[in-house]
Amino acid sequence: MLVRILRSPKKADTYLYLPLKADIAELPEVLQKLFTPEQLVTKLSITPERQLARISGVKLLEHLNTEGYYLQVPPPVVSLLKTPE
Numbered sequence: 573m574l575v576r577i578l579r580s581p582k583k584a585d586t587y588l589y590l591p592l593k594a595d596i597a598e599l600p601e602v603l604q605k606l607f608t609p610e611q612l613v614t615k616l617s618i619t620p621e622r623q624l625a626r627i628s629g630v631k632l633l634e635h636l637n638t639e640g641y642y643l644q645v646p647p648p649v650v651s652l653l654k655t656p657e
Contacts, residue, residue: 573633577613580606585646587613591636599641 574592588607590596592615596604616622618636622629626644635642 573618573636574615575618575632575636576615578607579611579613581609581611582606583645587644589632589636589642589644591640594640603641603643 580586
């Protein structure tokens with residue numbers, strides 16, 4: 573499946589994976605606001621065998637086929653000041 577990856581101009585390190593021909597106007601309103609204006613990062617061909625940094629090709633294709641998109645948010649910040657108890 574060909575996908576395009578958008579970067580959010582409003583939230584750092586937040587990306588949206590969409591099928592190449594998907595219309596952003598068909599997404600939930602909160603996502604439309606978060607990713608407008610569109611900032612294209614890249615276009616990729618996704619196969620089940622493909623491994624991305626935070627998700628496998630299988631899981632990404634599942635999200636795209638069921639929800640129509642995949643939202644990648646930054647991982648939670650871990651405090652290095654906390655000591656184990």
